[in-house]
């Protein structure tokens with residue numbers, strides 16, 4: 160039976176480290192500021208934004224939400240972003256996705272100042288990641304949180320083969336970049352990868368990261384025995400149950416380690432968002448912080 164990777168417990172440890180970092184800033188009268196722009200009334204987004212606010216308050220991050228109606232124009236959102244770009248009490252800005260169709264996500268991503276781009280979506284930041292640059296720039300929080308989990312669990316990465324399923328800018332692509340930066344040979348699959356090829360590649364994968372939004376896409380029989388399985392998927396079934404993209408019961412019998420849904424990647428994403436916010440605040444004030452995840 161696979162070891163269950165307890166994302167909730169790791170996220171708790173990470174939040175404690177982030178709270179300590181925020182306390183160091185507080186001594187210098189700095190409160191990290193996170194601005195969240197929420198457009199429309201998607202109930203899932205509202206729940207998600209509220210849990211971000213609550214988690215932020217607990218670690219000493221000042222989170223503010225700017226709510227806009229479903230019919231908000233792109234210009235209104237750009238005006239708000241510009242104001243936040245100039246506001247010195249704001250260190251990190253994010254626009255909760257999805258946004259209504261009249262708003263172009265690319266335009267929004269490029270409007271956020273790269274130094275405040277807490278999601279790491281601005282081409283300047285994602286470009287740095289793909290160029291393999293080191294240094295202070297934000298990286299998408301879900302894949303960054305996955306890397307923290309892998310390090311925390313002491314999963315051997317060097318020279319291993321990973322299969323990443325999904326190529327979104329939110330998860331799959333930055334996951335690919337981070338893993339290959341850690342000396343992993345990475346294969347990136349997506350919806351046009353034929354099932355046969357997917358099966359062949361999975362059979363040789365030491366690490367599998369699944370972020371597709373397709374329940375039960377991966378079954379235990381697809382996995383190499385002992386593989387580490389990270390399930391990013393979050394799918395609400397008609398019976399209201401929350402499941403990932405991996406069939407947990409069968410996968411658990413074959414994998415070496417596996418993340419559950421819920422309680423796996425989800426809690427890590429929010430904790431990592433706070434970690435990035437505090438780092439951005441420190442960077443804006445030219446303060447060196449000890450790195451977060453190495454201390455958990």
Ligand code: NAD
Pocket residue numbers: 301324325326327328329330331348349350351352370371372373376391392393394424425426428
């Ligand atoms: P997305 O819809 O933007 O992208 C889905 C990707 O999956 C696409 O690249 C697509 O090509 C690929 N895909 C679809 N069918 C596939 C198949 N049969 N085989 C291989 N690839 C396939 O989604 P996203 O924003 O990357 O999110 C993916 C999932 O992760 C969703 O369930 C989402 O809710 C979840 N998610 C969870 C967290 C978290 O914190 N746990 C964060 C972000 C996203």
